[in-house]
Amino acid sequence: MVMSDSARAYLLFLGFILLERLFELVLSTRNARRALAQGGREVGQGHYRVMTVLHTAFLLACAGEVLVFQRAFPGVLGRAALVGAVAAQALRYWAISTLGERWNTRIVFIPGARPVTSGPYRLVRHPNYVAVILEMACIPLIHGGYLTALLFSVANAVLLTVRIRAEEAALGAEYRQAFQTRPRFIPGSAHGPR
Incomplete structure (x- = not known):
């Protein structure tokens, strides 16, 4: 199979995303341990496993679809998608830096900790999920x-x-009260059910 230059570049981009995810897992593990040591409690372990499988399969499928079906670079759509993907990374790291040591990929909450309402959390409840x-x-x-x-x-x-x-x-009542007027995903939209 002959691979195009654009397919090679795309696979390199996916490699970069994979390295980024590995870095995030190391950071997440460290932060989760600290939160647990401070009396944090974890919930949602069952769906966390599903999320891990989904995200791993996602990167494999990205590469697989391009290679198996020999997808061509889609021009303007591809460029627009690249801008969207880079914007997603910027939003993710804005959320990570805003949460600091409280950020991790699990649901670990520290009872009594005040909700973070700065950074992208001023605009939406879940900026990392938007990313x-x-x-x-x-x-x-x-x-x-x-x-x-x-x-x-x-x-x-x-x-x-x-x-x-x-x-x-x-996250409880204090979180609900702090975020009751903020939308989950899109700034300026209705906040939806609580």
């Missing part, structure tokens, strides 16, 4: 991975429904 939603749509579309974008966006929507309910319940 994930953008990634699931944009990363595959950079190189024509239409099936991956569709299938994983739907699967991620189902997973986020479960995860957000568990997370918001764990």
